[in-house]
Amino acid sequence: MKWTEIKIVTTEEAYDAICEMLGTIGAGGVSIMDPFDIKQEIEKPNTLDYADDNFVDSLGEDVIIKAYFNESVSQTELVELIREKLIFIGQFLDIGKGFDSFEEIDDEDWSTSWKKYYKPLLIAENIVIKPSWEEYCHTDGDIVIELDPGMAFGTGSHETTAMCARFLRKYMSENDTVLDVGCGSGILSIIAAKLGARSVNSVDIDEVAVRVAKENSDLNGTDNVVTINTGIIQNMDNEKTDIIVANIIASVIVDIAKDVELRLKKEGLFITSGIIKERKEEVINAYISRGFEHIDTEELGEWVAMVFKCQGSL
Numbered sequence: 001m002k003w004t005e006i007k008i009v010t011t012e013e014a015y016d017a018i019c020e021m022l023g024t025i026g027a028g029g030v031s032i033m034d035p036f037d038i039k040q041e042i043e044k045p046n047t048l049d050y051a052d053d054n055f056v057d058s059l060g061e062d063v064i065i066k067a068y069f070n071e072s073v074s075q076t077e078l079v080e081l082i083r084e085k086l087i088f089i090g091q092f093l094d095i096g097k098g099f100d101s102f103e104e105i106d107d108e109d110w111s112t113s114w115k116k117y118y119k120p121l122l123i124a125e126n127i128v129i130k131p132s133w134e135e136y137c138h139t140d141g142d143i144v145i146e147l148d149p150g151m152a153f154g155t156g157s158h159e160t161t162a163m164c165a166r167f168l169r170k171y172m173s174e175n176d177t178v179l180d181v182g183c184g185s186g187i188l189s190i191i192a193a194k195l196g197a198r199s200v201n202s203v204d205i206d207e208v209a210v211r212v213a214k215e216n217s218d219l220n221g222t223d224n225v226v227t228i229n230t231g232i233i234q235n236m237d238n239e240k241t242d243i244i245v246a247n248i249i250a251s252v253i254v255d256i257a258k259d260v261e262l263r264l265k266k267e268g269l270f271i272t273s274g275i276i277k278e279r280k281e282e283v284i285n286a287y288i289s290r291g292f293e294h295i296d297t298e299e300l301g302e303w304v305a306m307v308f309k310c311q312g313s314l
Contacts, residue, residue, distance in 0.1 A: 002071040003028065005105050006082060007064065009097040015063045017093060021085050022067040033064040062096060068105075075102060124165040127191060132219060143194045145187060146219045160273035163298045163305035164247045165191055167271045170296075171307060172197065176242040179203075179263060181233050181256070186213030186226070188245050193222035202228040203236065233259045240265040246272045250279035254286040261290050264310040269295075273305035280304045 006027075010018055012034065019030050069078055079102055086098045120136045121129045127143045130136045138144050165188065172178070174196030180189040183202035192200045200222075204210050210230045217226045229235075233246075233256050244260055246253060253272050260270050270292065275283050277299065284294055287308045296307035 002104055002106065003068045004071070004073060004075050004078060004102055006067045006069065006078070006102050007100040008067070008082075008086070009062045009064060009100045011094050011096040012063055014089060014093040014095045015065060017089050018065055018086070018095065021089065022065070022082075025081060025085070026069060026073065027067040028070055029068040031066045033066075035060055035062070071104075075104075078102075123162040124169045124191075127165055127169060129187065143191070145190050145194065147185065147187065147216055159300040159303045160247050160275075160305060161187055163300055163303070164188055164245055164271055164273050166298065167296065167305060167307055168192055168195060168243075168245065171269055171271070172243060177201075179233075179236065179241045179244045181244060181246040182248040182252075183213050183228060184209050184247070186216045186228065188247060189213065189226045189228070190217055190220045190222050192243070192245070193217075193225040194220070197225060200226040201236065201241070202226060203231045203233065204228075205230065205232055233263070236263065238262050241268065243269050243271060246270070246274075248272075248274045250275045250283055253283055257286045257290050260287075261292070261310060266310060268310045270308040270310065271305070272308075273303060275304040275306070276302055277304055280306075 006022075008018060015032060015034070019032065022030055079099070083099050086095055089095055090098070119131070120134055123129055126141050127145065128136065128138065129145050129147055132146050136144065168188065168191055172192060172195050175198045176192075176196075178189070178192040178197045178200045180186075180192065180200060180202040183189050183204045186202065189200045189202040202213060204213065207230050210228055213228045214223070217223045217228065241263055242265055244264055246256070246260075253275065264270060270287070272283070280297075283304075283306065288294060291311045292308040293311060294306065295309050298305045
């Protein structure tokens with residue numbers, strides 16, 4: 001299939017508004033190269049990939065947006081429409097250079113271009129996330145998670161995933177049973193399996209996420225331990241488990257407190273993240289009110305991860 005690639009050169013200030021505009025006029029996909037995000041990743045102490053000064057300097061300061069429209073769209077009309085929309089946005093925000101160019105490309109050219117920015121990453125003690133297409137020389141004791149997340153799913157680099165992984169590393173014991181709520185690309189489920197879980201049950205409301213998670217579990221040879229289904233925690237039976245991990249959002253974490261309690265063994269642990277700092281106390285109060293003990297907290301950037309111990313059903 002052929003696509004029209006539209007390239008826009010803009011600023012950090014304006015790229016959110018421009019991406020939203022592109023979506024409303026029918027973009028089939030949008031990729032963003034934000035040099036500030038890339039520089040931040042490179043500067044992190046746990047980044048395994050080496051980038052020299054020339055590469056960092058070459059990133060510049062412009063945000064590059066590439067949007068993709070299918071071949072049925074008239075290129076001339078599309079370019080005119082985008083120019084008009086950019087002029088309108090430019091009344092309120094600094095859009096930088098704006099429209100840069102367009103070209104016709106094949107589907108596979110843009111659907112895999114993001115991969116060059118995804119490198120092996122140490123996210124917890126001896127736990128490395130490695131994209132399936134990258135080489136990594138591991139040392140004895142490393143737990144290497146092979147991942148092929150697809151464009152829409154987590155790569156393990158987000159703070160919330162890293163904190164949950166560290167808590168699993170800290171608190172999980174071999175032969176524990178684990179429930180992963182909102183499993184996404186399956187990173188935490190696979191980590192739990194490789195840490196020695198007896199069984200891992202995983203759910204996500206997104207059918208595509210479930211498919212990707214299953215593929216990643218197969219890739220890592222954990223499919224004999226990890227079971228992945230479409231659904232929510234309320235769909236699961238009430239069989240008691242040792243650990244529940246949920247890297248989702250604060251409002252859902254609060255809403256499922258009763259369901260977590262029903263499915264945890266006494267003294268079982270609830271590891272959770274996806275919580276912005278402003279909602280930290282709300283989450284703590286929701287679980288303390290159900291008799292949980294708040295035993296650990298980690299904060300990274302604007303995000304919070306916590307561990308609660310279940311004291312038994314009220």
